[in-house]
Amino acid sequence: MCEDESHLNRRALLVTGAATALTLGSVSFASSAGAAEERRGGKETKTVRGTLPTGSPDFVYLPVEIPRGVQQLHVSYTYEKPPVPAGTAGNALDIGVFDERGTALGGKGFRGWSGGARTEFFIRADDATPGYLPGPVWAGTWNIALGPYTVAPQGLPYEVTITLTYGAPGTTPKPKYPPERAKGRGRAWYRGDCHLHTWYSDGRRTPAEIGALARAAGLDFINSSDHNTQSAHAHWSEVAGDDLLVLLGEEITTRNGHVLALGTDPGTFVDWRYRARDNRFGHYARQIRRSGGLVVPAHPHATCVGCNWKFGFGEADAVEVWNGAFSPEDEVAISEWDNALVAAARGGRRWTPAMGNSDAHRDPDPVGRPQTVVLADDLTRDAIQDGIRAGRSYLTESKGIELTFGASGGKGRHAGIGERLRVDADDPVTVRLDVKGVPGCTIRFITDQGVLFTSPVIPESGVGSAEWRTTASYAAYVRAEVRAAAVAPPLPGPMKALTNPIFLGR
Structure with a gap:
């Protein structure tokens, strides 16, 4: 075993393609042993x-010179967590790796990321730690990516141990992805949860366990x-079925907020190494x-470090306003979303639909609470995305709520969720909700204008309806909420269901 000391010296570091990333001195294995044939079957380890x-910068890269003949790369790391004063962030260090193709933003070198969920990982041709991509360990300069998420006032002492195993590389399996179609019911309402985590990042459930919970939740x-x-993409094919469509995506976790890539092509990787100020x-x-x-920006008003959304909503196809158990963060997100609806209605601009997802990670996090119910032409990737993009959807706490x-207006005109009722300004309009x-x-x-109608309490049967009359000159749009009893009046009670709006007028 060889040990190196690698202290962060800003003057000696190289700025990389990411605006806030720096590179340490290289760790070399290439000259520390004999020819590849002599090393076959053996191991070498170095600790930094x-x-x-x-x-510290958002990302610190540790280059590792990989020689020919390596079968497996194994990396483990530890770091100290000294006590800190109340209200001060302690140490948290993420980890991942890029291969010999480099660390350029959006490049092809990405081979895996586990954030702070694991203390070690391996990569070889036929297998890899969840979160990492199997494939040959080619010779060249690899980079271990360290992400100092938060650093204590005392600094963040770390130790990284790299072990190379030599031998035949093996064969990389061809990935098998889930189909883009399930057996639907034609044009109908379909229930979904688009924010879920498995053991391929910081979740604790397998895809199979998620699939079983999704079916139980009526999704x-x-x-x-x-x-x-994107390492989980190749592990969903056996979970999908006639009764469950599995879309593939990623939660892009930047230092200025998280965003869901919902229903991308199989194997798509989207980089996350930038902040709002980088204009990327x-x-x-x-x-x-x-x-x-x-x-889809996720939990835009979450209070965890780096979770609050700073990029604006101009690029959003939808926004996650309800994340997991309904909370004050969701209340703020809904209020901001509603304000944006007002601006869109006033300016005749495009509006952004709302979504609700569970963000389930592990037991006892429920899958499908909440869920987004989408009116789609069929149970296919394209049809579900079209429904979400058009705002033909509502959010509910669970499958038990419909x-x-x-x-409706004059001359038999009718509009549903996400649509526009085209009536003259003073034409009478009747709005109705059945639940x-x-x-x-x-x-x-x-x-x-805000809340203009509140119904009496729905009876124990749980079945209720409400009608309200208005005009397009009085209400530019109408949306509906179903709320539980207030916990702290006059504030409203927890959300049970929420619709996207119906716009009124020409």
Whole structure:
């Protein structure tokens, strides 16, 4: 075993393609042993130690010179977590790796990322740690990516151990991806949860376990959304079936917020190594769309470090306003979304539909709570995405809640969720919501003026309805909410269901 000390010296570091990334000195195996034939079947290990100070760049790369004849790369790491004063962030260090093709943003060198979920990983041709991509360990300069998520005032002492195993490389399996179609019911309402994590990032469930929970939750479709890796894509084919459509994607976890790539082409990797100030998000949003996916900012008002959305919503195809158990963060997200509806209605601009997803990681996180119910022409990737993009959807806490929402005007005109009722400004309009599965709740109608109607409490049967009359001159749009009893009046109670709006007027 060989040990090196590698302390962060800003003057000696090389700026890489990422605006806030720096590169340490190289670790070389190439000259430390004999020819490849002599090393076959053996192992070599080196350990690197260093300390990252507060204010470190977002990413620090440790180059590793890989010689020919390597069968497997194994990396483990540890770091110290000294006590910190109350209210001060302690140490947290993420890890991943890029191969000999380099660390350029959006390049082909990405081979895996586990964030802070694992302390070690391996890569070889026929297998890899979840979160990493199997494939040959070619000779060249690989880069271990360290991500100092937060650094304590005392600094972040770390230790990285690299082990190379020599031998025949083996064969990389050809990935098998899930089909883009399931057995649907034609044009119908389909239930989905598009924010789920498996053990291929920081989740603790296998794809098979997620699939079983999705079926139990009454879901018709799900989206694979592990953090900063597409490594799970090749492991969903056996989970999908006639009754469950599996879309493929990623949760792109930047330092300025998280965004779901929803339903991208199989194997698509979207880079995450940038901040809002780098002016790069638009490029990657376009990449998601070119790959057939939707751009959905996730939990935009989450309070965890780096989770709050800073990129604006101009590139969003939809926005996740309800994430997991309903919380004050969701209340703020819905309020911001509603304000954006007002601006869109006033300016005649495109509006952004709302989504709800579970963000389930591990037991006891429920899958499908909440869920997005989409009106689609069939249970296919394209049809589900079309429904989400058009806002033909509503959000519910669970499969036990069903609703029907519509608006009607003169001459037999009718519009449903996500549509426009084209009536003159003073034509009378009737808005109606029918709901099941919400005992003890109330119905609210919200317009660009705010809440303009609240129903009586729905009886224990859980079945209720409400009608309200208005005009396009009085309400630019109407959307519906179903709320549980208030916990702290006059604030509204927890959300049970939420619709996208119906717009009124020509």
